[in-house]
Amino acid sequence: MQRYFVAAESFGEHTVALEGEDAHHLARVMRMKPGDEIIVSDGEGREAVARLRALAPGRVEADILELRPVSGEPGWSVTVAQSLPKGDKMELVIQKGTEIGAAAFVPFQSERMVVQYDERKEGKRLERWRKIAKEAAEQAHRSVIPAVKPVLSWSGLVASLAQYDAAFFCYEKEGGSSGCGLRDALQAALAQAVDPSALKLLVVVGPEGGFTEREASEAQAAGAVTVGLGKRILRTETAAMVALACLMYESGEMGGK
Amino acid sequence: MQRYFVAAESFGEHTVALEGEDAHHLARVMRMKPGDEIIVSDGEGREAVARLRALAPGRVEADILELRPVSGEPGWSVTVAQSLPKGDKMELVIQKGTEIGAAAFVPFQSERMVVQYDERKEGKRLERWRKIAKEAAEQAHRSVIPAVKPVLSWSGLVASLAQYDAAFFCYEKEGGSSGCGLRDALQAALAQAVDPSALKLLVVVGPEGGFTEREASEAQAAGAVTVGLGKRILRTETAAMVALACLMYESGEMGGK
Numbered sequence: 436m437q438r439y440f441v442a443a444e445s446f447g448e449h450t451v452a453l454e455g456e457d458a459h460h461l462a463r464v465m466r467m468k469p470g471d472e473i474i475v476s477d478g479e480g481r482e483a484v485a486r487l488r489a490l491a492p493g494r495v496e497a498d499i500l501e502l503r504p505v506s507g508e509p510g511w512s513v514t515v516a517q518s519l520p521k522g523d524k525m526e527l528v529i530q531k532g533t534e535i536g537a538a539a540f541v542p543f544q545s546e547r548m549v550v551q552y553d554e555r556k557e558g559k560r561l562e563r564w565r566k567i568a569k570e571a572a573e574q575a576h577r578s579v580i581p582a583v584k585p586v587l588s589w590s591g592l593v594a595s596l597a598q599y600d601a602a603f604f605c606y607e608k609e610g611g612s613s614g615c616g617l618r619d620a621l622q623a624a625l626a627q628a629v630d631p632s633a634l635k636l637l638v639v640v641g642p643e644g645g646f647t648e649r650e651a652s653e654a655q656a657a658g659a660v661t662v663g664l665g666k667r668i669l670r671t672e673t674a675a676m677v678a679l680a681c682l683m684y685e686s687g688e689m690g691g692k
Numbered sequence: 693m694q695r696y697f698v699a700a701e702s703f704g705e706h707t708v709a710l711e712g713e714d715a716h717h718l719a720r721v722m723r724m725k726p727g728d729e730i731i732v733s734d735g736e737g738r739e740a741v742a743r744l745r746a747l748a749p750g751r752v753e754a755d756i757l758e759l760r761p762v763s764g765e766p767g768w769s770v771t772v773a774q775s776l777p778k779g780d781k782m783e784l785v786i787q788k789g790t791e792i793g794a795a796a797f798v799p800f801q802s803e804r805m806v807v808q809y810d811e812r813k814e815g816k817r818l819e820r821w822r823k824i825a826k827e828a829a830e831q832a833h834r835s836v837i838p839a840v841k842p843v844l845s846w847s848g849l850v851a852s853l854a855q856y857d858a859a860f861f862c863y864e865k866e867g868g869s870s871g872c873g874l875r876d877a878l879q880a881a882l883a884q885a886v887d888p889s890a891l892k893l894l895v896v897v898g899p900e901g902g903f904t905e906r907e908a909s910e911a912q913a914a915g916a917v918t919v920g921l922g923k924r925i926l927r928t929e930t931a932a933m934v935a936l937a938c939l940m941y942e943s944g945e946m947g948g949k
Contacts, residue, residue, distance in 0.1 A: 507923050534930050536922065575924040616947020665793065665945040666764050667832040673791050676930075680937035681946065688922040689938065690873020 436474050436484070437465055438573050440580055443477040451475050451485050453495040462490050473497065478572070478580035480505050505578040511634045511686040512538040514599070515675045516592055518545040518642040519552060524672040529564050533571035533581050535679045536688065540568070541595070541637075543587040547644030557586055589650065592639070596657045600628055602637040604659040605674050606651050617662045617678060621685055624660075634686070638678045643671050693731050693741070694722055695830050697837055700734040708732050708742050710752040719747050730754065735829070735837035737762050762835040768891045768943040769795040771856070772932045773849055775802040775899040776809060781929040786821050790828035790838050792936045793945070797825070798852070798894075800844040804901030814843055846907065849896070853914045857885055859894040861916040862931050863908050874919045874935060878942055881917075891943070895935040900928050 439461070445452045453461060453475070461467050469487050475497070476482040482505055485497035515537050517528050529540055542564075544552050564583045572580045587595070596602045601624035603617060625631050639659060646654075655661060664677050683689070696718070702709045710718060710732070718724050726744050732754070733739040739762055742754035772794050774785050786797055799821075801809050821840045829837045844852070853859045858881035860874060882888050896916060903911075912918060921934050940946070 509922070531930050531933070534924055534926050535934060536924055575926065577924055616945070618941060618944075618946045618948030620947075622948060663946065665766070665940055667791055667793055667834055669791050669832065673788055673933075676788070676933055677792060677937040677940075680934040681941040683922055683934075684875060684938040684941060687875075688873070689875045689920065690877075691875030691879060 436472060437461070437467075438474045438476065438576060440476050440478040440569055440573055443479060443481075446475065446477045446481060446483075447499075449499055450488075451483065451497050451499055453497070454493060458490075458493050458495045461487075461495050462492075472500070474503070475499075476578055478569070480508075480578055482506075482578050507575070507577040508579055509536040509683055509686060509688055510632050511636060511682060513636045513638060513679055513682050514539040514541060515679065516541040516543055516587075516637055516639045517675055518543055518640065518671070519548050519550050519586065520642055520671045521549050525560075525564065526567050527672050528675050529567045529581075529583060530571045531676045532679055533568050533577065534575040535676060536683050537581050537675075537679055538579075539582040539584060540564070541584045541587055541592065543589060543592040545589050545642055545650060546647050548642040549644055550642075552586065561585060589653075593653055593657045596637065596654070596659055598635075599637040600624060600635045602639060602654070602657075602659040603662045603678065604639045604646075604651065604654045605641065605664060605678065606646055606661045607663060607668060615660075615662060617664055617681055618685070620660045620662045621682070636682060638675060638682070640671060640674045640678075693729060694718070694724075695731045695733065695833060697733050697735040697826055697830055700736060700738075703732065703734045703738060703740075704756075706756055707745075708740065708754050708756055710754070711750060715747075715750050715752045718744075718752050719749075729757070731760070732756075733835055735826070737765075737835055739763075739835050764832070764834040765836055766793040766940055766943060766945055767889050768893060768939060770893045770895060770936055770939050771796040771798060772936065773798040773800055773844075773894055773896045774932055775800055775897065775928070776805050776807050776843065777899055777928045778806050782817075782821060783824050784929050785932050786824050786838075786840060787828045788933045789936055790825050790834065791832040792933060793940050794838050794936055795836075796839040796841060797821070798841045798844055798849065800846060800849040802846050802899055802907060803904045805899040806901055807899075809843065818842060846910075850910055850914045853894065853911070853916055855892075856894040857881060857892045859896060859911070859914075859916040860919045860935065861896045861903075861908065861911045862898065862921060862935065863903055863918045864920060864925060872917075872919060874921055874938055875942070877917045877919045878939070893939060895932060895939070897928060897931045897935075
């Protein structure tokens with residue numbers, strides 16, 4: 436069944452309304468008719484099966500048939516903090532990260548960023564990134580749209596580390612990883628966790644130029660654990676996907692628990 | 693140190709020669725001079741540190757200083773069989789898969805492919821895919837360039853399944869996975885393995901349109917295990933990356949063994 440996210444205020448007790456691009460997609464692209472059924476979600480965990488009642492240009496109304504239990508969300512909350520990468524790589528990180536199961540994305544600035552950060556463009560970029568998260572969440576059948584946070588400064592990111600049960604700082608040096616493997620770091624975090632089934636984790640990924648030693652020290656001092664993701668050097672946009680996939684695997688999303 | 697793959701025949705006992713694009717990259721892009729050192733690899737496991745001796749347009753000669761032990765290769769050999777996806781997604785699968793640690797790629801045809809397979813274009817596409825694998829292997833500091841095999845028919849793919857210790861067939865149905873989780877399937881394969889440190893695995897990923905039930909049955913009859921990669925629906929190009937990352941994680945590439 437086709438899925439759509441709607442604003443929480445469009446989600447009534449018995450009816451739901453879709454507007455704008457969603458209404459267009461439903462009527463023109465999918466060519467749906469009154470009587471057809473869809474799944475609607477408010478992106479914050481409320482999800483329902485609804486039957487189309489009235490399709491007008493720009494607005495579709497549907498009757499809620501039944502509320503559904505939220506099904507597409509992982510047990511662990513994994514936030515991806517990604518230092519701003521070049522070109523459209525942030526879009527790839529957000530699209531793939533949303534599919535794989537990220538809870539949120541935190542873009543941040545760091546010393547060796549290759550891109551020039553431009554505050555004036557931030558509004559437009561955030562808007563675009565959030566659209567990508569919404570579309571990927573629909574496509575992946577998620578019940579929640581991962582939040583894309585405004586760009587943090589390096590010190591802002593460091594100050595946020597304490598919010599998580601564990602923060603994994605991906606840091607590779609020429610000739611091998613300088614920390615322990617992700618799996619060892621995760622086992623240590625699990626051993627200390629109050630509720631291992633609901634870990635709140637952060638994965639911190641550097642820009643193309645990597646992190647400086649000073650940044651690595653500051654992150655460690657703030658409680659982050661330096662981890663490696665294997666013997667190969669991953670591109671910045673690949674690191675987050677790999678870490679996320681491994682964390683989902685370890686959380687029991689693919690069986691084995 | 694900058695890394696280059698060279699043809700096995702350019703790799704002498706005491707000297708090594710780089711030609712064409714690599715020579716151009718070295719001299720013009722990296723602006724290297726005689727005396728500078730690089731790492732050269734024949735892409736089949738032979739790797740050396742070499743010092744540049746003579747740089748001429750289109751040809752660079754270097755003296756081999758020392759052979760190095762191969763360092764960038766995972767213990768498990770994981771081949772990715774990917775049904776031909778739309779647009780340039782195969783390129784993404786090859787680039788990211790090479791970084792993460794794939795041993796080889798097998799593009800194949802299946803019933804619900806969205807693209808029209810064109811045999812006449814195969815030569816050019818293979819050439820391009822192999823170039824992407826080479827560049828990604830250099831960038832990721834791998835010692836081996838993953839092979840990109842010619843496009844297989846569906847029956848050709850099915851016939852090849854027996855070559856592997858285990859073949860994982862990624863198959864999702866609306867409303868959840870139809871098989872067991874990847875982790876459970878892997879544990880079963882490990883329990884049967886003669887040498888668990890050197891598994892030879894295949895991951896089979898369908899096209900945008902998914903596999904048909906007939907294809908799923910045929911793959912199972914040929915020994916493949918149907919697996920799910922979590923509760924979310926992954927795009928075709930994401931599935932291979934996720935499966936690969938999880939297999940690398942389980943093989944001990946990120947510690948924990």
